Amino acid sequence: QVPLVESGGGLVQTGGSLRLSCQVPGRADTAYAVGWFRQAPGKEREFVAQIPWSGGAIMYADSAKGRFTISRDDAKNTVYLQMNSLKLDDTAVYYCNADVLSYGGTWRGFGPWGQGTQVTVSS
Numbered sequence: 001q002v003p004l005v006e007s008g009g010g011l012v013q014t015g016g017s018l019r020l021s022c023q024v025p026g027r028a029d030t031a032y033a034v035g036w037f038r039q040a041p042g043k044e045r046e047f048v049a050q051i052p053w054s055g056g057a058i059m060y061a062d063s064a065k066g067r068f069t070i071s072r073d074d075a076k077n078t079v080y081l082q083m084n085s086l087k088l089d090d091t092a093v094y095y096c097n098a099d100v101l102s103y104g105g106t107w108r109g110f111g112p113w114g115q116g117t118q119v120t121v122s123s
Contacts, residue, residue, distance in 0.1 A: 002112070004096050009117030012086055020081040020117055022096035026074040027053040035100040036070060036081045037109055038092035039116070047107040049081060050100045059107065063089070086121045093118050 008020040024034055035050030049060045049070040058070060069082040079096055093116035097109030 003114040004098060004112070006094060006096055006114055006117040009094060009119045011120045011122060014087060014121055014123055016086050016121070017082070017084045018086065018119060020083065020094055020096075020119075022079045022081075022114075023077055024079055024096065024098050025077050026072075027098070030054055031101070032098070032110075033059075033100040033107075034072065034079050034096065034098045035107060035109065036079075036094060036096050038090075038094045038119075040089075040092040043092075045095070048094070050107055051079070083119070086119075088121050088123060090119060091121045 005023050008018060010018060012018055030053045033050040033052040036048040037045050038048050039045040047061050048064050049068055051058045051070045051072055067085045071080045095113055095116040097111050099111030100107050100109050
């Protein structure tokens with residue numbers, strides 16, 4: 001498995017928007033999902049959103065609901081995270097993972113991690 005490559009991060013003011021991208025080959029016939037996670041300074045990596053590879057419900061963390069949208073373009077082998085109404089608390093390194101499963105009451109990434117992309121929200 002090859003680590004994924006995330007892009008699209010940057011510096012944005014509160015209330016602004018960013019769209020993150022992740023290059024990942026598409027899959028079919030799998031129970032896994034592809035998802036986004038984030039890690040803020042001094043905190044553990046946390047789940048943000050996931051979209052199943054082969055159908056099923058898209059899931060969001062409570063912090064992302066109503067503001068973030070995950071989507072997939074299989075023709076471009078790309079997964080997106082559209083982030084609107086950004087808050088200071090959204091500042092983190094954002095990672096995607098191609099092997100996401102529900103585990104221990106939350107969503108976990110079981111595939112390799114890339115370098116992530118830094119999102120910084122300023123006031």
